Amino acid sequence: MDTAPSNTPAVRKKASKLKQSITDFFISLYRINQFILRFFREAFMPPFEFKEIMRQCYEVGVRSFTLITVTGFIVGLIFTKQSRPSLSQFGATSWLPSLVSIAIMRALAPLVTALIASGKVGSSIGAELGSMRVTEQIDAMEVSGTKPFKFLVCTRVLATTLTIPILSTYTGFIAMFGGYLNVAQNEGTTWSSFIQDFFSPLTYIDFVASLIKSILFGFTIGIVGCYQGFNSSKGTEGVGKAANGAVVTAMFLVFIEEVIIVQITSWFR
Amino acid sequence: MKKKIVTADHNNPVISIRGLEKAFEDYHVLRGINLDLYQGENLVVLGRSGTGKSVLIKIIAGLLTRDAGEINVLGHNYAHISEKELQELRIRIGFSFQNSALYDSMTVRKNLEFPLVRNRKGITRKEIDTAVETVLDAVGLSQTINQMPAELSGGQRKRIGIARTLILNPEIMLYDEPTAGLDPITCIEINDLINEVQQRYNTSSIIITHDLTCAKQTGDRIAMLLDGQFQRTGSFDEVFDTDDARVKPFFDYNFIQ
Numbered sequence: 001m002d003t004a005p006s007n008t009p010a011v012r013k014k015a016s017k018l019k020q021s022i023t024d025f026f027i028s029l030y031r032i033n034q035f036i037l038r039f040f041r042e043a044f045m046p047p048f049e050f051k052e053i054m055r056q057c058y059e060v061g062v063r064s065f066t067l068i069t070v071t072g073f074i075v076g077l078i079f080t081k082q083s084r085p086s087l088s089q090f091g092a093t094s095w096l097p098s099l100v101s102i103a104i105m106r107a108l109a110p111l112v113t114a115l116i117a118s119g120k121v122g123s124s125i126g127a128e129l130g131s132m133r134v135t136e137q138i139d140a141m142e143v144s145g146t147k148p149f150k151f152l153v154c155t156r157v158l159a160t161t162l163t164i165p166i167l168s169t170y171t172g173f174i175a176m177f178g179g180y181l182n183v184a185q186n187e188g189t190t191w192s193s194f195i196q197d198f199f200s201p202l203t204y205i206d207f208v209a210s211l212i213k214s215i216l217f218g219f220t221i222g223i224v225g226c227y228q229g230f231n232s233s234k235g236t237e238g239v240g241k242a243a244n245g246a247v248v249t250a251m252f253l254v255f256i257e258e259v260i261i262v263q264i265t266s267w268f269r
Numbered sequence: 270m271k272k273k274i275v276t277a278d279h280n281n282p283v284i285s286i287r288g289l290e291k292a293f294e295d296y297h298v299l300r301g302i303n304l305d306l307y308q309g310e311n312l313v314v315l316g317r318s319g320t321g322k323s324v325l326i327k328i329i330a331g332l333l334t335r336d337a338g339e340i341n342v343l344g345h346n347y348a349h350i351s352e353k354e355l356q357e358l359r360i361r362i363g364f365s366f367q368n369s370a371l372y373d374s375m376t377v378r379k380n381l382e383f384p385l386v387r388n389r390k391g392i393t394r395k396e397i398d399t400a401v402e403t404v405l406d407a408v409g410l411s412q413t414i415n416q417m418p419a420e421l422s423g424g425q426r427k428r429i430g431i432a433r434t435l436i437l438n439p440e441i442m443l444y445d446e447p448t449a450g451l452d453p454i455t456c457i458e459i460n461d462l463i464n465e466v467q468q469r470y471n472t473s474s475i476i477i478t479h480d481l482t483c484a485k486q487t488g489d490r491i492a493m494l495l496d497g498q499f500q501r502t503g504s505f506d507e508v509f510d511t512d513d514a515r516v517k518p519f520f521d522y523n524f525i526q
Contacts, residue, residue, distance in 0.1 A: 131373075132372075135368060135370060135373070136366045136367075136368060136370040137370050137371075137372055137373070139327075139332050139364075139366070139370065140364070140366060140370035140371075140372070140433075141372075142331075142332060142359070143330050143331075143332065143359050143362065143364040144359070144360070144383070144384035144387070144388070144433070144434070144437070145356055145357070145359050145360040145384060145388045145437070146383075146384070146387045146388075147356070
């Protein structure tokens with residue numbers, strides 16, 4: 001009689017691998033949870049690292065500023081340009097500022113900023129902390145009486161949480177300017193008229209939702225980058241993995257959060 | 270090589286370890302370590318790579334946790350020590366890392382200032398500058414004060430790493446492979462520096478190495494770590510004088526003649 005498929009060594013091996021993967025997943029989830037809880041435990045307890053937080057805010061802003069300026073401008077310009085043909089079919093090009101404002105302020109500005117920051121800032125944090133872990137600089141900090149978690153992790157996460165909303169607002173205004181140039185060139189709309197049309201469809205909920213979204217995106221980028229770097233494995237490969245993991249995970253989570261927040265805010269409209 | 274004149278106080282152990290055990294998953298690295306480090310003594314822990322030498326000092330520094338055993342450091346029992354007490358205790362222990370572990374985004378000055386600024390609240394700029402100049406002078410690298418770690422040689426990085434620990438005036442020094450990766454002349458300079466630190470700062474030290482020259486030059490006492498336990502302890506000659514097939518190949522006497 002043939003052996004039942006469920007008892008073959010290959011099936012057993014696969015089952016064991018699957019079991020291990022599931023176990024590893026839950027262990028990772030537990031560790032991430034502990035990491036986040038530790039952040040909230042330590043970030044709001046004295047002594048506060050104001051100087052280091054300000055330095056990190058500057059780093060986050062400077063690292064992304066140029067790219068965000070260029071990308072924000074292009075997004076506004078291209079979005080306006082691509083939307084015109086559809087609206088012109090109905091003779092509704094005067095709605096362009098409103099359309100652009102809704103798209104940019106509700107979704108594109110926070111999302112584009114978060115994706116750029118994930119790539120620039122998240123990877124940089126992951127690589128920097130990963131490198132510090134590999135070269136024992138984090139251990140050196142610990143033995144010299146400094147809490148590395150507070151000094152390295154809390155400051156960076158707070159910096160991204162504070163700076164990404166500012167960058168996101170900036171992206172929104174740069175994109176608005178890009179949109180205006182296109183509208184002014186084609187429709188000859190004045191600046192004041194454009195601004196009036198741009199802000200008229202926006203409500204209080206749009207600004208609040210956009211702000212909450214940016215804060216959450218900033219926190220996610222910071223905590224993911226720090227988690228990957230702080231827990232990176234030994235060796236140069238570990239640094240690369242930390243940087244890569246920081247970008248991929250942060251981007252994935254940003255999209256998930258975007259979907260959830262859009263759904264929640266739609267209930268309030 | 271400079272002559273070493275230091276006498277250890279054998280009635281006053283600054284570190285006392287009993288039955289220390291540590292395993293990484295199924296691999297038992299330390300299997301019941303007993304160790305006393307006396308005031309003013311340089312204890313060299315010798316052993317092959319992977320025998321748990323670095324693990325031992327990382328447990329003493331609180332970077333790794335032990336599985337079993339009792340550790341007393343400067344009167345603090347690790348079984349009852351709080352996180353705050355451990356942090357305060359760490360300031361009294363200097364740790365020189367194998368790869369120096371200098372903060373590569375900071376200059377030498379900032380590297381040296383960092384532990385001082387963070388642990389001595391209210392310290393003045395003048396006091397910081399004086400402390401930095403003193404330790405740099407002690408390691409003979411005053412000219413490197415504004416350089417970045419990447420601009421330093423391996424030996425200079427080791428010296429700056431030691432200087433960074435000295436700035437807090439530690440009572441105990443833990444050296445992890447202080448001469449690893451250095452040329453023979455620089456090794457001798459580092460060995461001399463370890464002895465100078467012992468005399469000038471009155472430190473008690475554990476030196477982890479597999480470099481026999483370093484062991485002979487710096488060690489007041491040698492402990493041979495094999496199979497997770499100290500198999501032989503004594504002076505360099507006492508430890509060497511054995512027929513133990515596990516120890517003898519390591520101490521190829523002709524090698525260091």
